[in-house]
Amino acid sequence: MTDHLLDLENLGFERGAHILLQQALKTLDPGEELVVHGTDPALRVHVEAWCRRSGHRISQRLDPGAGEPARIVRGQADLDRWAGAQRAGGAAVEGIVSSPPTDWGLAARGALVEGGGPKTPFDITDRDLVWAEIAPALYAHAASAQWDPNTAVDWNADFVLPSEIEQAVVQVMTYLVENEQAALVIPAKLLARIHPHFREVLQLLAVQAADEARHMEVFTRRALLRGKEMGTSSASGRESLATLLTEAEFSMASFLLSVLGEGSFLNLLEFLDRHAPDPVTRQVTRLARRDEARHVAFGVAHLQHQAEKDPSVRSRMRAAVERRYAALVDTAGLNQDVFDSLVILAAGDWTPAAIANGYDAVQKLQSEMDDGRQRRLVHLGFPADEAADLSALHTRNFM
Template sequence: MILDLGPLAFDEGAHLLVRRALRDLPPGAELAVTGADPALVVHLSAWCRTHGHRARPAEEHGVRAWVVRGRADLDRWSGAERAGGPHPDGIVPTASPRWGLAARGALVESGGPEAPFDLVDRDLVWADVAPALYRHAASAQWDPERTVDWDAEFALPDEIERAVVQVMTYLVENEQAALVVPARLLSRIHPQFREVMQLLAVQAADEARHVEVFSRRALLTGGELGTSSAGGRASLTTLLAETDFSMASFLLSVLGEGTFLTLLEFLEQHAPDPVTRRVTGLARRDEARHVAFGVAHLHHLGTLDPGLRPRLRAAVERRHETLLDTAGLNQDVFDALVVLAAGAWTPDAIARGWRAVQALQSAMDDGRQRRLVHLGFPADEAAELSRLHTRNFM
């Protein structure tokens, strides 16, 4: 076989043609190389030494050199393995730390450092709906600057505006916890399960956007932010302390964010101005995806692990015991919700607002129970666990 490089020099890419010509030759086979570059033989010899081949001078007319095919580049891939298949149906049950950051489905050369991912078992993070949820999440991203009319004209009584600000302050605090949890979890997931990583990355981006819009609404009229209770922060800190992926998903997404879906719907319904209505409505759509993944993941795992539900129950009870001596929901937040639902300061209006908040808490409880029953808990146990959920809502 003769390879004619023409005027192409090695510093112009000639090695690509040599490597391509050698690719299908067996070890020990020879390749005749010719070309017009004066330094061809020198550069070819140096390249061969680097890549495990051998070059020898040519005596035949028209041939500049012979290349003897070596084994080095073959040996380099002798221990290589595929990192699963490229599509979700090719995901392996347990990912190898040796694959590191290699693309799923890539041929991975042996050697190299092992990656520090500790979530390497598919069923511990997976849900079949994850790829579809990620595609939906990626297409549903919204720009706060363009999607919210921050210049909308409205004027609220001072007491109503203070109630909005207090609720927004509370939402920011909770959304910051909801940002940190998925961000910490996704860094532990093996890239073999990239759809889950991508979904959690978008979830973190959602929460970052919620923090922005709730903060911006709170400061829209130039006032100061509201209060942050010690009990509320203690409740959220328990979410940060949970290291188990499934337990964290359960406490945050299924119970916490599931409860927040009802709260955001309440706020959208009782919003006293168009900006508050818009930002709570947009956030609610995002949160619905977060809850959907958490429920789907735990439902998937529950079909495989009969010990899951006792562990979920233990997580709820453990958190309840930790927070037993805390005050629960910030009283300022509770009162602000009453004021927003009342819309006025007459006794009848306040009574109406109070009843609306009681109905809100009942609806939150109903939603938690439905999700718990969906995960396989008997109705009476679901009711008990819902009752033990933190009084801080999240």
């Protein structure tokens, strides 16, 4: 029988000899011998330790000084190491499994996963609880649509506003920051709970959190652009946002935040774009609106996917809206300072007629928010009358 030979020359284990040894043994069947030569003084000790650890047997010990090779009998143990391994689905979207086991942990999707790994804390492990077919495409779009606050906004634009108008802008920006902070915390909390096997959803939520962080930055910078202090924050406004943070179920949190809240927020950002008194306010609201439209699209697509799989999800949506309404029914709703500031921005002047027009514009905004919520609810399968009822129960704080 012809010997299988490997000459390591002066290569030691501290410089990678095990890689060549491992590669040579892979070509043998269990029970076959590999003859190993080498001149590194420590090679004998290292070869023997490696063989014991790897499940191979030495039939002749290496003696580099005497020129005697080692004879290594290919073992079965290193094959057995992967005998019970599982393939973690497939790397492509088509390879997603519906309920990945928790001991797959942080293994890359599609990897061969060795058994015996640690359990992980991810409690959202059902594909249909997080998935939307549009998720991969939305992530790709989100990744390509990122913008730099320093260059996307002309912070040096030349404009001067009357003090009262500037203060109205500051108040609205303060309100926007408050809402965007909630919109950042919620996907960040959910991220830590979702099994990484659904990586496209993780990626999308991570970008969504990054979007909100960027919105917080530009709204804050606009508020402070002319040296004013931030505006007011009402207890009822914060209480409204706090109810979003306590929603434990992924789908219901997504429903309340993205479908209802951020959906209404889109109308508000469009309103601010239309009535912005200066170019910087217009730029920051327009940029944020593009991002928010993506967040709403994922929320609607995810809830639509889940409703198709489980029609009873609509009853949970209704319950979530009613539960939030009951928690907020005795609160004051939208901060009066915010409402008045929106009227002032829409008015554009201090005459009674202008203020009346501004007030009517804010009333129209609220009507547009209601119409938008109803359309999205109908899209999710609610009858028109039920959609109208649920929309009417939505928080008066917009988000």
